[in-house]
Amino acid sequence: MPPKQIRPDATPAARAVALPDDWAATPLTVVMPTYNEAGNLPGMAEALMALPLPGLRLLVVDDSSPDGTGDLAEEYAGRFGADRMAVLHRAGKEGLGRAYAAGMARAVADGARYVLQMDADGSHPVAKVPQLLGVALSTGAGVTIGSRYVQGGSLSEAWGAHRKLLSRWANAYAGTILGTRVRDITGGFNLWxxxxxxxxxxxxxxSAGYSFQVEMKYxxxxxxQGIIEVPIHFEDRTVGESKMNLMVQLESVAMPWRLRARSRH
Structure with missing residues (x-):
């Protein structure tokens, strides 16, 4: 039975829900890829460490950021301790999908019971992490999505009409080609x-780029695997630049067709 729909956080700083002690202690690794996110990482790390989840660990996957994000991550890992935060350094920028795959594999190898994908730019609401974990534990879902497009989900007011329309079209495009009923198949706030x-x-x-999100869910x-979507409010980044480029967009357009073709063999 799907969980009751809950209204999204009124503000990004909304208070996180409290879980029972044994649920809160569940080994959960947040995998956070970074490339030139020095302006965002400190706030994200501190907010995650402040959650009432003693089992939470942050794994930063840095692709040799020129702005020193990797070194900054090491500094924070030293402050919080190896049991709460670690850094996976990669030789160079190979795409978001490759970074997530490397980080998720490391998290599983290190004993995580759940692995959460989360962007470093502040677009995903930290306060929703306990709720995602609670829904996953209570339902047994293999994947719990922090969804922009189920009832109660919303997008930043900073997004213009064109950007909102493009995002909705991308979800409808991939979902229609692949024949899924997932409302936010392109979203990146996913608990596994x-x-x-x-x-x-x-x-x-x-997938090397953002199409990783679609391929994984498909x-x-x-x-x-059972998939459940929980409504979230998706914020726009305030520091740094988006990593979306033409090659990433082309891969995202082609990937659903490639996945559909393979499924027929």
């Missing part, structure tokens, strides 16, 4: 149960 990630086989995921559905 450890065995769901093992079933997907991260090493075989093809693979989960094909392997019988």
């Amino acid at each position: 149960r450890e065995d769901a990630l093992r079933a997907i086989d991260l090493a075989s995921v093809d 693979r989960a559905l094909r392997r019988g």
Whole structure:
């Protein structure tokens, strides 16, 4: 039975829900890819560490950021301790999907029971993390999505009409081609149960860019994993620049067709 729909946070600083002690202690690793996010990382790290989740660990996956994000992450990891925060340094920028796959594989290998994808730019609401975990534990879902497009979800007012329309079109486009009923198949705020990630086989995921989000959810559905969407308010970044470029956009357009073709073989 799907969880009761809950209104999104009124503000990004809304208070996080409290979970029972044994649920709050669940080994949960937040995987956060970074590339030139020195302006955003400190606030995100501090907000995550302040959550009432003693089992939470932050894994920053840095692609050799020229602005020193990797060094800054190491500084914060030293402050919070290795049991709460770690850094995975990669040789260079290979795309968001590759960074997520590397970080998620490391999290599973290190013993995480749940793995959360989360952007470093502040667009995903930190206060929603306990709720996502609570929904996952109470329903047994393999994937719990922080969704912009279920009832109660919303987008930043900073997004113009064209950007909002494009985002909705991208979700409808991928969902229609792949025949899924996931409302936010392109979203990147996703909580994965450890065995769901093992079933997907991260090493075989093809997507390098944002289409990683679509490919992962489609693979989960094909392997019988249950997916639940929880409404969130999605904020716009205030510091730094988006990593979206033409090549990433072209991959996102082509990937649903590639996935559909493979599923027929």
